[in-house]
Amino acid sequence: xYVRINNRKIHYKRSGHGPPVxxxxxxxxxxxxLHALSHLxxxxxxxxxxxxxxxxxxxxxxxxWGVEGYAECIRAFIKELKIDKPFYFxxxxxxxxxxxxxxxxPRLFSKLVLCxxxxxxxxxxxxxxxxxxxxxENKRVFLKSIEPHIKKIxxxxxxxxxxxxxxxxxxxxxxxxxxxxxxxxxxxxxxPTLILWGEDDTMTPVLWAYELAKYIPNSTLKVFxxxxxxxxxxxPDLVWTEVKPFFST
Numbered sequence: 001x002y003v004r005i006n007n008r009k010i011h012y013k014r015s016g017h018g019p020p021v022x023x024x025x026x027x028x029x030x031x032x033x034l035h036a037l038s039h040l041x042x043x044x045x046x047x048x049x050x051x052x053x054x055x056x057x058x059x060x061x062x063x064x065w066g067v068e069g070y071a072e073c074i075r076a077f078i079k080e081l082k083i084d085k086p087f088y089f090x091x092x093x094x095x096x097x098x099x100x101x102x103x104x105x106p107r108l109f110s111k112l113v114l115c116x117x118x119x120x121x122x123x124x125x126x127x128x129x130x131x132x133x134x135x136x137e138n139k140r141v142f143l144k145s146i147e148p149h150i151k152k153i154x155x156x157x158x159x160x161x162x163x164x165x166x167x168x169x170x171x172x173x174x175x176x177x178x179x180x181x182x183x184x185x186x187x188x189x190x191x192p193t194l195i196l197w198g199e200d201d202t203m204t205p206v207l208w209a210y211e212l213a214k215y216i217p218n219s220t221l222k223v224f225x226x227x228x229x230x231x232x233x234x235x236p237d238l239v240w241t242e243v244k245p246f247f248s249t
Contacts, residue, residue, distance in 0.1 A: 002057075005076045011057035012050035012077070016042025019110075020083045021247070023049040024074065026092025027118075027174075028166060029233075030056035034091065037236035045247070048083060052094075054170045063172035067180050071100040075108065087247050089113040091232040092204065096182060102193075103185040112189070113243060114212060115196040115232045116204050121181040186215040193219040194246045196239060198227030220246070 003010050013031055021041055025033040031049040038047045053061040053073060061069060074097055078086065088109040090098035095117025102112050167174065193216050197209035206223060213221040222242050224231060232239055 003077065003080055005073055005080060008053060008059040008061070008073075009057075010050055010053065010059070010073070010077060012048060013038075014046065014048050015039075016045050016047050018045040019247075020086040021045045021047050022074075022078065022083065022086040022088050023047065024088070024090045024094030024097055025049075025052065025055075026094050026116075027177075028055070029091070029094075032056075033233050034089075034236075037089075037232060037239055040236055040240040041243070044244075045087070048081065048086070050077065054167065054173065060169055061173055064176075065173050066176040067096055067100050067182065069173075071097050071104070075101060075105065078108070085110045087111045087113070089115065089232075089243070090117060091115045092229065093118050093177070095119070096177075099182045099186050099189065102191045103182075103188040106188075106190050109191050111247060112191045112193045113196065113246070114193060115239065116198060116201055116229050117195075117208075117212070118204055119182040119186055119212065120204075120208050121179060183211075183215070186212055189216045190218060192246075194242060195219055195221045196231060196242060197221070197223050198229060198231045199223050199225045200227060201229045201231075203229040 001012055001014065003012060011031070015038060023034040023038055025031060030051050034049055038049050041047045051058040052070060053059060061073070085107070086109060088098050088111070090096070090113070095114040096119050098112055098114060099117065099119050101108055195209055195212050197206050199206050209221055209223060213219050224235070224238055227235060227238070
């Protein structure tokens with residue numbers, strides 16, 4: 001199914017009956033990333049899953065969108081489909097969107113589940129940036145004009161699996177998103193929150209989970225041993241065992 005949000009086509013699926021649940025995938029995923037989890041939920045809930053703009057069958061976002069742009073798209077999606085105070089489940093970038101929405105619109109969700117959520121940004125200088133800084137100042141004017149080409153060659157040769165190479169149509173969005181730290185926003189969440197994490201997560205370290213649990217006063221944390229960042233995708237059964245009692249209380 002499709003719905004038009006701000007003149008953009010958004011692909012989504014709906015299944016089941018009962019209280020509404022909205023599942024939002026991470027960066028690079030599609031609604032099928034959370035398909036197995038949706039099947040566990042739709043015996044008791046009305047489940048909505050969607051392709052975020054730029055992924056799956058949804059239209060691309062404008063290049064200026066960061067976390068806020070994606071978040072406002074989700075809020076418009078909820079409004080357009082008349083979804084009343086859904087339970088929200090966000091994996092990785094989907095969790096980051098949930099943090100922004102829950103802190104900005106505290107009555108939007110009934111409950112919030114953050115699974116291996118991006119939210120914290122560590123200031124790192126890439127090897128390429130370090131190399132460019134070694135160039136004398138008087139030669140940097142020329143470098144500025146060819147820097148985009150240097151970066152493309154650098155990532156194509158050494159970082160073929162990077163998100164910049166996988167989703168070149170979202171480069172401007174990605175570069176903006178990775179500079180946005182939502183630590184302060186997480187401190188303003190009042191929605192009852194369940195935090196789920198894999199202990200062996202290398203993309204969003206488990207230390208971030210403990211930080212979120214400290215920042216969000218009305219939260220519960222569950223860490224799964226021997227599980228990595230793909231918790232919601234590979235282990236929907238583990239997620240369901242925690243989500244089911246959380247939603248029902």
